[in-house]
Amino acid sequence: MAGLLVPPYGVMESGPNTDSKYKHLVVYVCLSLFVSQVPSEKILRAGKVLRNTILSRAPHIIRDRKYHLKTYRQCCMGTELVDWLMQHTSCVHARVQAVGMWQVLLEEGILNHVDQELSFQDKYLFYRFLEDETEDAPLPTEEEKKESDEELQDTLLLLSQIGPDAHLRMILSKQPGQRTADDLEIIYEELLHIKALSLLSTTVSTHYMKLEGISLDVEANTVRLKEHEEDVLVLEKTNNRGSSSSPLKYTVMSGTPEKILEHLLETMKLDSQFTESGTLQCVTQYLPIIFKKTVIMLIILSFFRETFYLLIIVTLITFIHSCDDGRPSQKKHKVLLRQFSTGNDRLQKKQPIKSTDEILFKVYCSDHTYSTIRVPVAASVREVICAVTDKLGSGDVLLLIHLNSAGDKELLKPADVSIFSSLSINGRLFVCPRDQIDSLTPLPEQEGPSAGSMSTFELMSSKDLAHQMTLYDWELFDCVHEHELIYHTFGRQHFKKTTANLDLFLRRFNEVQLWVVTEVCLCPTLSKRVQLLKKFIKIAAHCKEFKNLNSFFAIIMGLGNPAVCRLSHTWEKLPSKFKKFYVEFENLMDPSRNHRAYRLTVAKLEPPIIPFMPLLIKDMTFTHEGNKTFTDRLVNFEKMRMIANTVRIMRYCRSQPFNQEAPQATGKSHQDVRSYMRHISVIDNQRTLSQLSHRLEPRRT
Template identity: 60%
Template sequence: MTGTPEKILDHFLETMRMDTHHSDPDPAVDDFVLMHCVFMPNSQLCQLLMAQYHAVAPPGSEQERMEYAVTCKRRVLNLAMRWAAVHTYYLQEEPAALTFLEELYGSVSNDSRILRALKDFVPDLEKVVKLHSEEVKLGKQKVLLRQFSNGDERLAKKQPIRNGDDILLKVYCSDHTYTTIRVAVAATGREVTSAVGEKLASNEDLLLVHLSSAGEKQVLKPSDVSVFSTLSINGRMFACPRDQLNALTPLPDQEGPSAGSMSSFELMSSKDLAYQMTLYDWELFSCVHEHELLYHTFGRLSFRRTTANLDLFIRRFNQVQLWVVTEVCLCGQLSKRVQLLKKFIKIAAHCREFKNLNSFFAIIMGMSNPAVSRLTLTWEKLPSKFKKFYAEFESMMDPSRNHRAYRLTVTKIEPAIIPFMPLLLKDMTFSHEGNKTFIDNMVNFEKMRMIANTIRAVRHCRSQPFNPEVCQPNKNHAEVRGYVRKLCVIDNQRTLTTLSYRLEPRRT
C-alpha cells in the first residue's frame, strides 16, 4: 500500500476494470482520482497520462499491438473522465489541465476513426471540453460582496466561491474607520496588507489582525491564504502598524444584538423555520467542493487554495448554535423563556425530520451551552414531554464509542442528508495526524484510502437532491427565509454567561 506516485498511477491503470462505464463507481480508482493532489499535482498527472495514452506497444503481431494500444488508451480515457468529474470547476483554474483535455480530445477524435473501441468516449469527452472552455470564456470575475455582512446578498441563492473570484473586503483601522479593498478569494495576508497600504497611501509595515468581539487579537501571517474566510461570526479584519496593536478595540456592532428577536419568530411556524434553515444549509453544503475537505485537513497553504465554502458552512453551524444561546439569554421573562426552549426543541425535531443533522446538532448544542443549561428555573417549568424529547436528542450527541449513536442514526437514513460536519472533519484530521503521508519517501496510500472513505460519506449524503415533502410555503415564506439567513448573534461567551446570571442569579 505504499509506492512512488508514478508506480501508484501505473498500478491503478493496470488493475482498472474495463467492463464498467467511467460514470460507474470504482472505489479503488476513485480513491486515486480524489487523493492524487496530495502527492502528485495535476500538471504531473496530465503529463503521465498523455505519455501512457501514446505508449508504444511491445513487439508482437499487428493484432496484439492493436489490442495493446486500445487497452492503454481506454484505461487513460476512463481515468481522465473520472478525474474531470471529480475536479469539476477546479479544472478551469489550471490551464495545464484544460490543455491536456483538449489535446486528449483531439487524439481520441483522430484515433477513433481506426480504433472503433474508442468511439464511445468521443461525445463524452467533447461535452467535458466544451463545458470547461465555455465556462472559462464566461469567467468574468464576479465580485462577491463580503459573505459576512448582514447584507441582502445573503438572500440570493448561494453560488460556490471559486479561487478565481474577487471579493470586496472591509478592513478596519485602529480608529474604527475602514477601507474597502478588492482582492482575490485566495489572497494571502501579505496581499491584503499591501492592498490596504496602497488604498491608504501608507508606506508603514501593517499587521493584519483578526479581532474578535471579546477583544481577542490574532495576528495573521503574511503567508496565510484566503484570510477573509477565517473570520469568526462577529470578528472583523483590522490592519495597523505594530505599535497600535495593543490599542485595537472591537467595534460597537461586534457586540451583537441587545434585544432578542423572539417577537418576530414566535409567530413563524417551527416547521417553516426548520424548512428554510434546511434549504439554506443545503445551499451552503452543496457549494463545498470535495477537495476543500482535503485542503482543510492537509493545510490549504500547501495547495494555495481557498476553503471558503467549507468555512462558511462551519460558520453556519456555530451561528445556529449561538442563535439559540443569544435568544434565550436575551429573554427576560421566565414564561417566554420556557416558550423559547419549546420552540427550539420543535425546530430541532423538524430539522431531524428533514435530515438536516448539522442544524439539528447546532440547536441541541446551543441548548446545552452552560449559559442556557444552568437556567434551572426555566428548565423546571419545561413540560415533561419536551424534557423527554430533549433527553432523546441529547443522547444522539453522546460522544462515547466514537459517536456510535450518531453514526448508527446516519446509516439508517437515505440521502439527501446534511451531515454533522464537525465530526466528519474530526475523522479526517484523526486519519491525517495518526498516519504518515510518506513512508521511506513513498506515498502511504492506505492513509489516502482512509481519508477518501470519509469524503465518500459526504458524497453519499449529496447523492440525491434535497426535495422533502413539505407543506406549501405559507404566506410569510419570504419573511421566514429572510429571518433564517440573517441570524444576529452574540458570539462572546463571557457576555452570554453574564446575561444568564442576570436572568437567574446563583442560588446561595
Template identity: 50%
Template sequence: MRNAILSRAPHMIRDRKYHLKTYRQCCVGTELVDWLVQQSTCVHTRSHAVGMWQVLLEEGVLSHVDQELGFQDKYLFYRFLDDEEHTPLPSEEEKRESEEELPETILFLAQMGPDALLRMILHKPPGQRTGDDLEIIYDELLHIKALSHLSNTVKRELASVLIFESHAKAGTVLFNQGEEGTSWYIIQKGSVNVVIYGKGVVCTLHEGDDVGKLALVTDSPRAASIVLREDNCHFLRVDKEDFNRILRDVEANTVCLKEHEQAVLVLEKSPRASSLGNIRYTVLSGTPEKILYHFLETMRMDTHHSDPGFLFLKFSMLHIGDSYVIVVCYIFNPVCTYHAVAPPGSEQERLEYAVTCKRRVLNLVLRWAAVHTYHLQEEPAALLFLEVHTHTEQHTHTRTHLRSCLSLCVSVCRSCMGVCPTPLPDQEGPSAGSMSSFELMSSKDLAYQMTLYDWELFSCIHEHELLYHTFGRQSFRRTTANLDLFLRRFNQVQLWVVTEVCLCGQLSKRVQLLKKFIKIAAHCREFKNLNSFFAIIMGMSNPAVSRLTQTWEDPSRNHRAYRLTVTKIEPPIIPFMPLLLKGKPKLGHIQ
C-alpha cells in the first residue's frame, strides 16, 4: 500500500507540522480514506475504508504517531512501518509490482475490514460510541445465533453495552465452576470447552453460542468452567448490571398470552404510539389464529390506505396470508368473527356489535385481497368464502381429465426409464474442455452475459416461492419452479468451473484457466451478480480442483462479510441464493 501511494500520490507521505512540532513522513487519516475510496468500487463507504486501514493498524503495518489503537477518519497523523525504519524509496520495479498487486490487496482488505471496524468500535467505552457505531454493532448482532430469539429493541439495547474481550492462548479459563456470575459472554470467534468437575468436557461451544447466562438469570454460582479450546478467541461481554436491566426492560415491555400453559401470542410494546394515543404493540410470535384475532381486534374502522396501520397489516399478511384454510376457518368462527354472538344487552347494542364485527372482517378481506389477488382466484377455500359459484360437473370433468393426463405422462416416463436404463453417450458429459475457444473470449463480456441470463431467471422468482421452499411446498400446494431453476443455474455454473479445470490436462493452461475464472468472478462482483460470483468461487474450492491447487480458502468463512457487503450495495443485485435460503429455516423456526 505504501509503494502504491508513493507511485500514485507521493504528496500524501511527507513531513507534517502541527502545534510547532514536526512529524516525519506521515499521512493524514482523512487523506488515506479519500485515496482508498477512489481506488476501487469494492470500497463501499468511508467507514468501510476506515475498517480496511484498521486492519493494517492492528497488524503493525501502519501506526498512529501517538500510538493510539484505533484508526479515525480525522486530521490525525499515521506512519507506515517502512517510514519509521527509514526504508529507502521504492524503485520503479517495486512500484510496478505494487500497482499489479494493489487490486488483490484492496479486495483482501475489503473482506477483513468489517471485522476490524467492529473490533475497533467494541474497544471504545460504551459512552463514547456514536450513533453510526451503534448501528454497525446492531447489524452484527442480527446475525448472531445466540441472540436470534431476542427482539430488535433488545438487540439495540445490547449494542450500547457490549464490551469486547479477547484471549490469546488456548487453555485460558474464562471462568471457573462455583464462581459468582458477573458477566454473560457471546463467542464471536473461536471455540470453548464446557468442563464440569467429575465429568470432564461435556460439550464444545463455537462461534455464535453464548455462555454464562444461567448464573445471571438464577443468581446462582457458575455451573461449569469455560476453557478456551483454541488460540485467539474473541468474546462479546455483557456485565451483570446491564444484563439484569435489559431483562427487566424486556419483561416490562412484553405481553405474553397463554392458554393451557402454552404461549399462544407474544406482543412487544412499540416505542411509537398509535394515532389515537394508545399504546401500540408489535406481534413477536403466536399461533395463526391468535395473530389474526389480534389484527381483527386492533384494526381501525378507517379503510383509507394511507393509514400507517394498513402498511403494517399489509406487511404482516405477506407472512400469514398463505395460510388460507386457517384464515378462512377462523373468519367463519361463530364466536369472535363474522358471525360473532353479541353479548347480552339492548337490541340496539347487539345490532351495533354484529355490524361492527362484520365490517371488521370485510375490511380485513378487502385488504387481504389487495395483497393476494391472484391467490383468491386459485384457492378453493377462498373461492368458497367469497361465494363464487361454479358448475360442479365441469370441475369434476376437469379434474378427471387432468388426472388421466397425469397418469399417461407417468406411464410414458416409466416406459422410457425401462427402455433406456443406462445413460446415452450425450449424457456422459464432455471428454475434452473448451479452453481453446474459452480463452479467446473477454472475461468481462462473459461475466456480463452471465449476469443478463441470471437476472432474467432471478426476475421470474416470486417472493412467495421462498416461503414455499422454506416451510415446505406440500403445505401450500404451490410450485417453486422458478426458484428451482435459479438454484439449478448455480449448480450448473459451479460444476462448469470444476469440469473445465479437471478436463484441462496441461499445468500451464490450467493456471491460465484459473486466472480466467478469477477475472470472471471479479467482473460478476462488479456487475452485482453475487450468485454467479460465489458459484465460480465455490467451483474453484471444489475438492476436485483444490486438490490440484491447494490454494483456495473455504468461502463459507466469508458469509458474515457477504451479508455486510450486501447491505452496502445499491440495488438491484442478484443475491447468493443458497446462503439466502440457508437463513430462512432458522427464521421460520423462530417465527
C-alpha cells in the first residue's frame, strides 16, 4: 500500500450495529482516491484478459439484463463476477478478496457500474467492461482467447496482490456511519499487514480530500492537516537520501500535541520495525500495542500542563527506539553529595543519581549549628523546610537560604526542586526566620584553602593528571541522563525531576576552572607560578588529546581569569613555546560565528568525547528562549527538532566507551593522582582571588 496511505489521525466511527470494540479504534490512514501504483497498461491488459476469458468460458455472464423495465446492455452481475473468480483461481480464499480484485478494475475505469457507483459490491448490481460501453463491441478472436487463457493465472495473481489495497480504499471512502462491522474488521486486519510505506507519497492528489471531518491540503512541499478549517498538523517534504526505496519523506513542522504524538507513535514506531528489505517484523503483536498506547497517551495528556507535552514530544524524537537510554537499571542507593562526604565515596565509581534516591544533607542555622536531614534528591524547598522544622522542633516560620562564600544570600522559592546539587562550589544551605536573614554569615570552611597544593601535584605527571581528570569527568558525564537536558531547559520545577547528575557535571567544570585560579593565586613564588602555568598548559594539552574538551576549556578559562591573566610578570617569564600553545588553545575558545572554531574541531573527533557542556546548555537555552513553543495553538516542532539535535550530540559523544589506558606512572602512583584529582579544594570567591592576585603582583603605578 506504499503511497496510498497518509496519516489523517481521525477516529473511525462505527455504525449502529458495530461491535463495541471498534467504536473508538484509532486508525491512522487516509484515502488518496483512485490512485494506483501499478501502471495503467497492466491493469488495462488485465481487464481485457478477464473479459476475453469470460466470453470464452462463460459467455452467459456478459449479456443484456433488465431491471425495473430498463434494459442494461452487455453487463455483468456483481455476485456472478465474484463467483467466477472464486472458481478460476486458488489464490482467492474469500469473497472479499474477489471484491477487492474487481475494485481494482473499477478504480481504473476498466469496469464500471452502470449508474457510475464508485465501489464494487458483491450484490445484485450491474457492471460493464469498458470495451462493452460502445455498441457492436468486437468479440475476441480465437488467437486472443488463447493468449488470454495463457495469461489468466498471472493476471489473477497480479489482481490478488493489489486487490486488498483497492478494497481498503473503497471502505475508507465510505461515510463513517455506512461502514459495517465487516468493513471495520477488514480495516483492522489490513493494518496488521501494512507493508513499509512512505509517510506521504508523491501520488497523493493535490486537492482537498474530505474524510472523517478532516481535510488534507497538499501544497508544493507542505501538507496541512485541518480539522474544522484549522491547521492541526503541518508536514514538510524533504529528501530522504539515506533510503533508496523511499527517496521522499515528510517531517513535522508544527501541530497540536495530540496530532504530533499520534503521528510519531504511528509512523516512527512502524519505521523502526522495518528491515532494509521492507518486511515488517512482529507486526501482529506490535500494532495493537501502538493503538492502545496512543489512546492512553492522549487521555493522560489531557490532564497535564503544556510543558508536559514538550517533554513527551522531545523525548519521542530523541528516544524513539527505547523508553530509556538502554542502560541497565541500578538499584536504589543513598547518595552523599560530594562537599559533605567523607571522601571515600569519591574514589568509588560514580552511579547515576535518581529522583527517588535519598541524601543526607547538612542545613545550617544562623549560629552555625546544623541539622542533618534525610530527604529525596528531588525534594522541594517546602519539603526541606518541613524536614528541618521537624528536626529542630521549631514553631517559627522558617525560610531556606543559599549562602555562598562571598556572603551573598539567595532566598529559595518553595517550589524549587533538586536544590542540593545546584549550590555554588562552596555554597551552603541555611534555614532561619525572615528577621535573621541579614545576620547570616558564611562558615569558615566556605572560604576555601589558605595554601596551594603545588608541592603535592608538581611531582605528578601532567599526562597522568589529565588522564585521571578525564576518567572522573567521564564518570560524571556518563551519569547524566539525556532527559536532564530537557528538564534543565524547560524548568525542572515543571517536571518534579532532578537534574543532579547534570548539575554535578557542570559543577565540575567550575571546580576545575577555579582550581587553576586558586593554585596560581596561592603560589607566592614567581618561578613556581611560571612552573604552574606550564603545568596547566601541559594538562590542558593532554585533556585535548584525551578528547576531554570540558576540562580542557575549564583549564584555559581558568588561565584567562582576571586574577591570573593580570599577572604580567609571571606571563613574561613563560617560555614562548608555551605562550604559543596557550594562544592556539585560546583560539579554540573564540566565541565568534557561534563558536565555529570549537564546533569544527569537535566535528573531526570520533567518540568517546567529553564535550564542552556549558556550550551545549547554551545551545539548548538559546533555542528554547529564542523560539516560541506554541504558534497559533500548534507546537513549533522545528524548535523541538533543534533541541533534539543538541541532545543527539551528547548521545553521539557517549556512543563509545572510554577505555583509554593509563599512562606510565612517574613520581606519584595512579592511586595518589586519582585521589588528588577527586579531592581538589578551591576558592570560589572572585573578590578573594583578586585580592590574592594583587598581593602577588601589585598594580603598577
